[in-house]
Amino acid sequence: MKRLLIGLLGLAIFFLNLLPAHGASYYEGKTITLIVGYPPGGGYDRYARLYAKHLPKHIPGNPTIVVQNMPGGGSIIAANHLYAVAKPDGLTFGTFNNALVLAQLTKIEGVRFDLTKFSWLGSLASDAAVLTVRSDLPYKTVEDLRKVKEAVIFGATSVADTTYTVPFFLKEFAGFNFKMVTGYAGSAPIMLAVERKEVDGRAGSYASLKPFIDRGLVRPLIRSRVSSAEIKSLPIDEDLATTPKGKALMAIRTAPTLIYRPYVAPPGTSAEALKILREAFAKASQDKELLAETEKGNLPIDYANAEECLKIIREVLNQPPETIQEITKYLKFGD
Amino acid sequence: MFDAFIQGLLVILQWHTLAVMLLGIFLGFWVGLLPGLGGSTTLALMLPFIYKMSPVEAFAFLLGMHSVVATTGDITSVLFGIPGEGTTAATVLDGHAMAKKGEAGRALGAVLMSSLMGALIGAFALAISIPIVRPLVLMFGSPELFMVAILGITSISSLSGQEGRSLLRGLIAGLLGLLFATVGEDPQAAMQRFTFGQLYLWSGLDLVPVLVGLFAIPEIVDLARRGKAIAGDVPVGHISGVMEGVKDTFRHFWLTIRCSLIGTWIGILPGLGGAVAQWMAYAHAVQSAKDATDRDRFGKGDVRGVIGPGAANNSKEGGDLIPTIAFGVPGSSSMAILLAAFFMVGLVPGPDMLNKHLVLTFSMVWTLILANIITVAVSLAVLNHLAKLTRVRGSVLIPLILFLAFIGSYTANNNPADLVTFLFFGFLGYLMIQCGWPRAPLVLGFVLGRIVESNFYISTSRYGAAWLHRPLVLLLIGLSILVMVYPFLRFRRGEATGKEAIQ
Amino acid sequence: MKARINLNVMMSLAIMAVSAYALYASLQWPFKTALFPRVLSIPLFFLATTEMFLSLGRSQKDVQGQAMDFQMTDDIDPALARRRTFMIFSSILGFLLLILLAGFPLAVPLFVFLYLKLAGEKWLLSSLMAVLCWLFMEGIFDRLLHLPFPQGWLFSLWG
Numbered sequence: 003m004k005r006l007l008i009g010l011l012g013l014a015i016f017f018l019n020l021l022p023a024h025g026a027s028y029y030e031g032k033t034i035t036l037i038v039g040y041p042p043g044g045g046y047d048r049y050a051r052l053y054a055k056h057l058p059k060h061i062p063g064n065p066t067i068v069v070q071n072m073p074g075g076g077s078i079i080a081a082n083h084l085y086a087v088a089k090p091d092g093l094t095f096g097t098f099n100n101a102l103v104l105a106q107l108t109k110i111e112g113v114r115f116d117l118t119k120f121s122w123l124g125s126l127a128s129d130a131a132v133l134t135v136r137s138d139l140p141y142k143t144v145e146d147l148r149k150v151k152e153a154v155i156f157g158a159t160s161v162a163d164t165t166y167t168v169p170f171f172l173k174e175f176a177g178f179n180f181k182m183v184t185g186y187a188g189s190a191p192i193m194l195a196v197e198r199k200e201v202d203g204r205a206g207s208y209a210s211l212k213p214f215i216d217r218g219l220v221r222p223l224i225r226s227r228v229s230s231a232e233i234k235s236l237p238i239d240e241d242l243a244t245t246p247k248g249k250a251l252m253a254i255r256t257a258p259t260l261i262y263r264p265y266v267a268p269p270g271t272s273a274e275a276l277k278i279l280r281e282a283f284a285k286a287s288q289d290k291e292l293l294a295e296t297e298k299g300n301l302p303i304d305y306a307n308a309e310e311c312l313k314i315i316r317e318v319l320n321q322p323p324e325t326i327q328e329i330t331k332y333l334k335f336g337d
Numbered sequence: 338m339f340d341a342f343i344q345g346l347l348v349i350l351q352w353h354t355l356a357v358m359l360l361g362i363f364l365g366f367w368v369g370l371l372p373g374l375g376g377s378t379t380l381a382l383m384l385p386f387i388y389k390m391s392p393v394e395a396f397a398f399l400l401g402m403h404s405v406v407a408t409t410g411d412i413t414s415v416l417f418g419i420p421g422e423g424t425t426a427a428t429v430l431d432g433h434a435m436a437k438k439g440e441a442g443r444a445l446g447a448v449l450m451s452s453l454m455g456a457l458i459g460a461f462a463l464a465i466s467i468p469i470v471r472p473l474v475l476m477f478g479s480p481e482l483f484m485v486a487i488l489g490i491t492s493i494s495s496l497s498g499q500e501g502r503s504l505l506r507g508l509i510a511g512l513l514g515l516l517f518a519t520v521g522e523d524p525q526a527a528m529q530r531f532t533f534g535q536l537y538l539w540s541g542l543d544l545v546p547v548l549v550g551l552f553a554i555p556e557i558v559d560l561a562r563r564g565k566a567i568a569g570d571v572p573v574g575h576i577s578g579v580m581e582g583v584k585d586t587f588r589h590f591w592l593t594i595r596c597s598l599i600g601t602w603i604g605i606l607p608g609l610g611g612a613v614a615q616w617m618a619y620a621h622a623v624q625s626a627k628d629a630t631d632r633d634r635f636g637k638g639d640v641r642g643v644i645g646p647g648a649a650n651n652s653k654e655g656g657d658l659i660p661t662i663a664f665g666v667p668g669s670s671s672m673a674i675l676l677a678a679f680f681m682v683g684l685v686p687g688p689d690m691l692n693k694h695l696v697l698t699f700s701m702v703w704t705l706i707l708a709n710i711i712t713v714a715v716s717l718a719v720l721n722h723l724a725k726l727t728r729v730r731g732s733v734l735i736p737l738i739l740f741l742a743f744i745g746s747y748t749a750n751n752n753p754a755d756l757v758t759f760l761f762f763g764f765l766g767y768l769m770i771q772c773g774w775p776r777a778p779l780v781l782g783f784v785l786g787r788i789v790e791s792n793f794y795i796s797t798s799r800y801g802a803a804w805l806h807r808p809l810v811l812l813l814i815g816l817s818i819l820v821m822v823y824p825f826l827r828f829r830r831g832e833a834t835g836k837e838a839i840q
Numbered sequence: 841m842k843a844r845i846n847l848n849v850m851m852s853l854a855i856m857a858v859s860a861y862a863l864y865a866s867l868q869w870p871f872k873t874a875l876f877p878r879v880l881s882i883p884l885f886f887l888a889t890t891e892m893f894l895s896l897g898r899s900q901k902d903v904q905g906q907a908m909d910f911q912m913t914d915d916i917d918p919a920l921a922r923r924r925t926f927m928i929f930s931s932i933l934g935f936l937l938l939i940l941l942a943g944f945p946l947a948v949p950l951f952v953f954l955y956l957k958l959a960g961e962k963w964l965l966s967s968l969m970a971v972l973c974w975l976f977m978e979g980i981f982d983r984l985l986h987l988p989f990p991q992g993w994l995f996s997l998w999g
Contacts, residue, residue, distance in 0.1 A: 084459030
C-alpha cells in the first residue's frame with residue numbers, strides 16, 4: 003500500500019512536470035523589445051522608457067525590456083514594422099502615433115497596416131485638447147471670443163497638427179473669427195510667439211500647455227470632449243459646432259486622443275503572451291513607484307485596456323465614404 | 338544677484354554633484370569623439386537616470402555631458418575628417434587639412450583652446466544676460482529670425498572662394514542646399530515634396546548622414562588615393578605641437594572673441610539650430626582675412642578656419658541655454674531634450690528660473706565653465722598622442738574611419754536608408770571637390786532652408802508686408818547687403834592697392 | 841585637363857536637370873507649397889546653365905583649387921590615382937552590400953578584416969583589428985545601447 007502511494011506520488015510529480023510551461027517560465031531570462039516610432043527624448047519615448055523600467059516586475063520571469071527608436075514617416079515606419087516584420091512571439095511590442103487611425107482611414111500612401119488586426123495591449127494615457135489665449139487679452143469666456151472685432155491669431159506648426167486643427171475646426175464649423183499662422187518649428191516656439199504678442203494664443207495638448215496655463219501666460223477657453231480634472235468646466239468644442247457635420251468631424255478628430263499613447267504587439271501574438279502583457283500594463287499603470295515618477299515628470303497616466311482601444315479604433319474606422327471624403331479634406335496626416 | 342552667482346559655484350563643488358558632473362564629462366568625452374553617438378540621443382538616453390537626482394545634480398550631469406560633446410567632436414573632425422557631431426562639421430575643412438600637412442597637433446591645440454574660450458564666453462554671456470535676457474529674446478520675432486537666416490545665406494558669398502567664378506559655384510551649391518532642405522512634408526499644406534513615395538523622406542533628409550557623407554567620404558577617397566598616412570610625407574619630428582595651436586588662439590585673440598560672440602548670439606536666437614553657428618563663424622573668419630591671398634589659405638589648412646568654428650560651436654551652448662531656461666523654448670534639438678529634464682525634476686522653465694531658482698541657473702553656468710576646463714585640460718594631456726594617429730598608414734585607418742562613418746550615419750535614425758543618403762552625399766561631395774565647387778554653401782543652405790521658408794510664411798501671414806518696416810529687420814537687411822558685397826569691396830580695394838604697388 | 845572640364849559640364853547639366861524637375865514638380869502643388877521650390881529652382885537653373893557654358897569654353901587651368909575647400913592630392917601618377925579611387929569606391933559600396941547582406945554586427949569585422957588583408961597587411965594585424973571592431977560593435981552598440989540592427993538579407997532567407 004505504501005509503495006503504491008509513493009509510486010502514485012512519483013507518477014503525479016512526473017506528470018506535473020510535463021505540463022506545458024506556464025507564465026513564469028515564458029518570459030524567464032528573455033529580452034523584450036519595445037519599439038518607439040519617435041526619436042529619443044520626446045513624449046512617446048519618455049513614456050516608453052518609464053514603462054520599460056517598471057513593467058518587468060509585473061511580468062512573471064522578470065524579463066529585460068529594451069527600448070529601440072524607429073522614427074520616420076510620423077511613426078508609420080514603426081507601425082509597418084510591428085505589423086509585418088516583427089515576430090509575433092510576444093517578445094516585441096511597440097508604440098506609435100495615436101493619429102495613425104486617421105492615416106489608415108484616409109488611406110495615406112505608405113500605410114501598410116490594419117490597426118484592427120494588431121494585438122492590442124492598451125493605451126497609457128488620454129489627452130485633452132484645449133484652446134488657449136494670452137492672459138492679457140480681454141477674452142475671458144467663449145462669448146467674448148464670438149464678439150471679437152479682429153481675428154484672433156493662433157500659432158500652429160503644420161496643417162496636420164492639433165495646433166492647427168483645433169482652431170481651424172472651430173472657425174469652420176462654429177463660426178469663430180480665427181486666423182491660423184503655420185510654420186512654427188514646434189509648440190515651444192509658438193509659446194514664445196505668444197509672449198512676443200506675435201500670435202494671440204495656441205491650441206493643443208493640455209499636458210503640454212499646462213505649465214503655461216499654471217504660469218499665467220495663457221488662459222484656456224475651450225476644450226475637446228476628452229477632459230481632465232482642471233478643465234472640466236470649459237465649454238466643449240463639439241457642443242459649439244453649428245452643423246452635425248461639424249460635430250461629427252470634431253468627434254472624429256478627438257477620438258484618437260482617447261488612446262493617446264497606444265501600445266500594440268504584432269498581429270497573431272499568442273493569447274498567453276498577450277494575457278501576460280496586458281495584465282502587466284494594467285498593473286504597472288497602478289504601480290506606486292511609476293506613478294510617483296510620472297507625477298514628477300508631468301506624464302499623466304490614464305490607462306485604457308485593449309478592448310476599449312479596439313472599440314475606439316473600430317468606431318473611427320467605421321465611416322461612410324462621404325464622411326471619409328470630408329475627413330480627408332479637413333484632416334491631414336503629418337509628422 | 339551676485340551672491341546667487343557665487344552660490345551657484347559652491348553648490349556644484351559639493352562632492353556628489355561634482356561626482357555626477359565628472360561622470361557626465363566622461364560620457365560626453367566619448368560621445369563627442371565617436372561619430373554616431375549623437376549628443377542629443379545620448380542626452381535622451383540619460384534622462385531616466387536623473388529621476389533620483391536633485392535638480393542641481395541632474396543638470397550638472399546632463400550639462401556636464403553635453404557641453405563637452407562639441408569640444409571632443411572637434412577632435413574627430415580634425416584627426417579623421419569625419420564630423421564627430423552635426424555641430425563640428427566646419428572644423429573639418431581647415432582642421433583636417435592641417436592634419437594632412439602634419440599640423441594635427443597644432444590644429445588640435447587650436448580647436449581645444451578656442452573651444453574653451455568659446456565655452457567661457459558663452460557661459461559668461463549667459464550669466465550677464467540673465468537680467469536682460471527676456472526682453473532681449475522677445476525682440477526677435479519671426480521676421481527678425483527670417484532676416485538672420487537670410488544673413489546666414491548671404492555669407493555664402495564669403496564661403497565660396499575668390500573669383501566670380503567661385504561665387505557662381507558657391508551660389509549654385511547654396512541654392513542646391515536650400516532645395517535639398519525642401520524635401521519632406523511642407524507645413525503649409527501637408528504636401529509631400531520630392532519624397533518619391535518614400536516614407537523615409539517624409540521628415541526630410543537628416544543632417545547627420547548628409548554631413549558625414551559630404552565630408553568624410555571625399556577625405557577617405559583622398560586618403561586612399563595618396564596611399565600614405567594622413568600626415569603624408571611630413572618628416573618625423575616636425576609634427577607641430579599642441580602648444581603652438583594654443584598660442585595661435587591667443588595670437589588671433591579678437592577673432593576668437595568675435596566668433597564666440599557670433600556663436601552665442603546664434604544660440605540665443607531660438608530655432609536656428611545647432612549647425613548654423615559654426616558656419617557663420619567660419620564665414621566671419623574668412624572675411625577677417627587681410628587680402629585675397631590671405632583668404633586663399635582658408636579651406637587648405639589655415640588655423641583661423643579652425644579657431645572660428647571651434648569657438649562658435651562651444652559658445653553656442655551657453656547661448657542655447659538662454660531661451661531654454663528663460664522661456665522653455667529650445668535653442669536646438671538637444672535643448673529640447675534638456676527641457677524634458679526640467680519637467681522631470683519638477684521645474685518649469687520661464688521667469689521662475691531667473692528669480693526663484695537663480696542659484697540653479699548660475700550652477701548651470703558654472704557647470705559649463707568647469708566641464709570645459711576639465712575636458713580641455715585632460716585632452717591637452719593626451720593630444721600629442723592622439724595626433725600621432727595621423728602618422729599611421731592610411732590603409733590601416735581607412736577601414737576604421739569607414740566603420741565610424743557608416744555607423745555614424747546609421748545610428749542617426751536607426752534606418753538603413755540613411756546609409757544610402759550617406760553614400761549619395763558622399764559621392765556628391767567627391768564630385769564637388771573634383772569640379773572645384775565649394776561644399777560649405779551647400780551645407781549652409783541645407784541647414785537654413787526650413788528656417789527661411791517657415792519664418793517667411795509666418796511673417797507674411799501674420800503681418801502682411803508690414804514686417805519689412807520693423808527697425809530690427811531693416812538693420813538686418815542692411816547687414817545682409819553689407820555681408821554680401823563685402824568680398825567685392827575687398828576685391829576692388831585689393832585691385833586698387835595692387836595697381837598702386839605696380840606703379 | 842579635358843576630363844575635368846567634361847566633369848564640370850556634366851555636373852552642371854545634372855543640376856540643370858534637377859532644377860528643371862523641381863520646377864516641373866512644383867507646378868502641381870498649391871501656391872504656398874510651391875513658392876519656395878520655385879524661387880530656388882529658377883535661379884538655380886540659370887546659374888547652372890551659365891556654369892555649363894563657361895565650362896565648355898576655353899580650357900581652364902586648374903579649376904579644382906579655386907573653391908574654398910580642399911583639393912584632391914595631385915602629385916600622383918593619374919593612372920594610379922584613378923585605380924585607387926576606383927578601389928576605394930568599390931570598397932565603400934562593398935561595405936554597404938556586406939551590411940545589407942550580413943547585417944551590421946557581422947559586416948563590420950568582416951569588412952575590416954577583408955580590407956586590411958587585401959591591402960596587404962599581415963594576418964595578425966588584420967585579425968586583431970577585426971576582433972577589436974567586433975568587440976566595439978557588440979559591446980557598445982549592441983549590449984550597451986541596444987541599437988536595432990536589421991538582420992542581413994542572407995539571414996532572413998535562411999530562417
